[in-house]
Amino acid sequence: MSRKNVLAVIPPQVGGREAGSALAGLLADRAHVTVVESAGEDPGALAAAQVIITALSPVGADHLRAAPLLELVQCVGHGHDHVDLAAAERHAVTVCTIASSGAEGNSVAEHAFALILACAKRIVPAHTALAAGDWALPRLRPHLTELAGKTLGVVGLGHIGRDVARKAAAFDMNVLYSSPRRAPRDVEERTGARWTGLEELLRASDVVTLHAPLNDGTRHLLDARRLALLKPTAVVVNTARGPLIDQDALAAALEDGRIAAAGIDVFDPEPPPPGSRLLGAPNVVLTPHAGAVTRETLVRIALAAVENVRRHLDGAEPHDVVAGPGATR
Template identity: 65%
Template sequence: MTTAPSSAEPTVKNVLAVVSPHVGGRTAGAGLATLFPGQARVTVVEAVDEDPAALREAHVIITGLSPVTAEHFAAAPGLELVQCASHGFDYVDLEAARPRGIPVCNIGSSGAEKQNVAEQTFALMLALAKQLVPAHTALTEADWALPRLQRSITELSGKTLGIVGLGHIGEEVARRAVAFDMTIVYAGPKPLSAKTEARLGGARHVGLDELLRTSDYVTLHAPLTEATRHLLDAERLALLKPTAFVVNTARGALIDQDALADALESGGLAGAGIDVFDPEPPTAALRLLRAPNVVLSPHVAGVTRETLVRIALAAVQNVADFVEGKPPRDVVS
């Protein structure tokens, strides 16, 4: 007997896409709907609670850096998935997601951000090593500062780079460090395979305190969790050599910003390259804005034109797969 085809329509999922104004907002998000299969209805907003009705009916929320709080979870009784359009996920309340079994995903395995974050990390390291900001400022003020700068300009070659968190992004940084003839040590939950360590120039897995004591450059690529908040506090910053540099392109709260300013102002640290802050944007009272020998950028490590396209496609693909009944990837909750 031939079974008649089912006339039931597939369930339509309501997708709330939060596209921050700093990456184009609703205008940039206008094309999102065309990337989803027919069983998804997309509403584009610039804040999660901008459209209360859409939030209440949402099955999926896609968000960049816009917070998804416990109140937002409570306001969306049918919510089934939160997709972060970023490597980080600290702006989503995971504790609110867990009791309801709602997966929260990032784009970690896509590698969408890894190339540019690694490039920005090296841009900051090179700017510090070559004293580009003081050199530029001196010239604009008619100060031929060559004799003074010669005493502080250094090379990356031969230096030890300590990588805190050697995941997708940390590995991209390590690959570039090999090209600069740097020695690599890394700290993380577990060591890489011997084959991977060999491919990364003989990288060695060490404890965090040993990494801080021995590194000339320390770069952070760890997620922000309660365990890693203020990972570099005053006590740990004091372990660094006074000639060492710290670079942070991950999350601002990984470092105690006041303790970092203290170390820079006292000469306990040679310099810092910072792309991320706590909070963002930073307030005018942030001491790092006036600290000596810092190179600062406004959280741009992952927002090149190319990267934004890769991020959007990775996030949308994971949601599209979920809408079609496939298990989501990169679940962080």
Template identity: 65%
Template sequence: MSEDRPAARNVLAVIPPHMGGRSTGAGLAGLVPGARVTVVESADEDPAALREARAIITALAPVTAGHIAAAPALELVQCASHGYDYVDLDAARARSVTVCNIGSSGAEAQNVAEQTFALMLALAKQVVPAHTALTEADWALPRIQQSLTELSGKTLGIVGLGSVGREVARRALAFDMRIAYTGRRRAPADTESRLGDARFLPLDELLRVSDYVSLHAPLTPDTRHLLDAGRLALLRPTAFLVNTARGALVDQDALADALTAGTLAGAGIDVFDPEPPTAALRLLKAPNVVLSPHVGGVTRETLVRIALSAVQNVVDHLAGEPPRDVVS
């Protein structure tokens, strides 16, 4: 059978420009032996490659119902991330197309946890306003001194104690923080014990008692705007919110309102809805925020782990092996 036929080992790798585009995906072809790998920056870019693809690897690029309909040979959509909200799962199910993430690989966990603490420390120590003031020859210490705080002794509320959430909790122990968490189910007792006798709380109670809240939940229809205006109002005015998971977990306008009103001490945000954010996003101009452009999970080391994990699942699928981390 010709390699150009739909049943051949054709793989479409979709890497949008804001994730590095074709230059980032240039090395993928050599990781899938015996396959024809086409790297594009959107799934619409090469209709012929989409039509012939048996597998799509997507790095946060949308795979819509239209894309799935236009790919009659498609068997697998492999998300190069923990998240999978950018794939139309209903359309995939209707076509019996398997959708996988890299959830069990832990590829992103280390760096996302580090980015979480980078944001927490920047907020606690007022790093950004202090730096900006000094570049303008302004000795800001008298002005920011009352806003400086410590992590030690504070309660960190973790929303989602998966692989990333557990890495965040481990680091929190090194800062002598107390740990509370919430999620769909309670963690085993030995996990709680290893994490400093972490407390399992309902979400609303966790928001009320936490000094820092860090989001590590997947984005699903049930978790979209999980933190809306009502839930943000449960946070103490001295509390900080950190989101390194998905932008749409938070009502961004409501968060901007809370920061502007001073009912929340600050926020560290690495993820936005949409990405990249538009200039009209009020959160970009809100007070007491530290922002980063979705850098959690994209260090040199992390990208290698992500790529290897995603590609290995595709290689296994093409070889007839059952895929890992099936989400639909």
């Protein structure tokens, strides 16, 4: 069997060449692997590539046009918004994620709850004040709350959303979820989640956590109008994709006290520019897209991506096709 050419595109923020070399080693017996930090870095390797593995690095129309031999783009993660799917369709290139692997689910769900708890208990301002010699309890006390008996609204009940819903049961929370289609009955029973419309969810929830994919229909899913539906005591958490929320509208809601707090792990763009309004907003806990980068998760993600590439190299249908031949319509 001839060895195919694989281009592994691993940007510096997710490990760069060092992480790419480790990933390449997993395919060394099956393919010639070139590691780069951006898709256009090595034009010769791009032109020869039959497979591209991308870890959040853009693969646009120009890259696809410059890769006439390309058969597969494998995303190292659940998201695929960094790949031009329309261009992939035009070039008959298959695009896959690792969505069904569950590799990121537990880590992102844990991170979502870390942000929820940090907001509910005002951990960051409490620490900052105390480290500065300020016993801030009298000032913080009116804002501290517990999760038991509260309603958690999960936007998107995929693998990660389901993990979040299951963890909510341990905190004695009620769970609502919104999604374009209702989940199977057994999923609802396992998670204890009740299906409802997005706007009803926003009105009813004490905590809203986003786990939807980014596409044309979900960009700015939470805009100024929908943020205005939230309770003034509500907390918003986003560990999915930054553009799901209109960040200026979120910052304005925080500044005006129209919502209580927000926990944000993803931004638009990434990293956020120094002047981003959200960085200076009150009652916000920010982390640098860290939800899926635990030591354990990175290994699972890499193995899931490599396994899908191996399926393709073996002539089998890869999992989680989102564009091109084999995509579910």
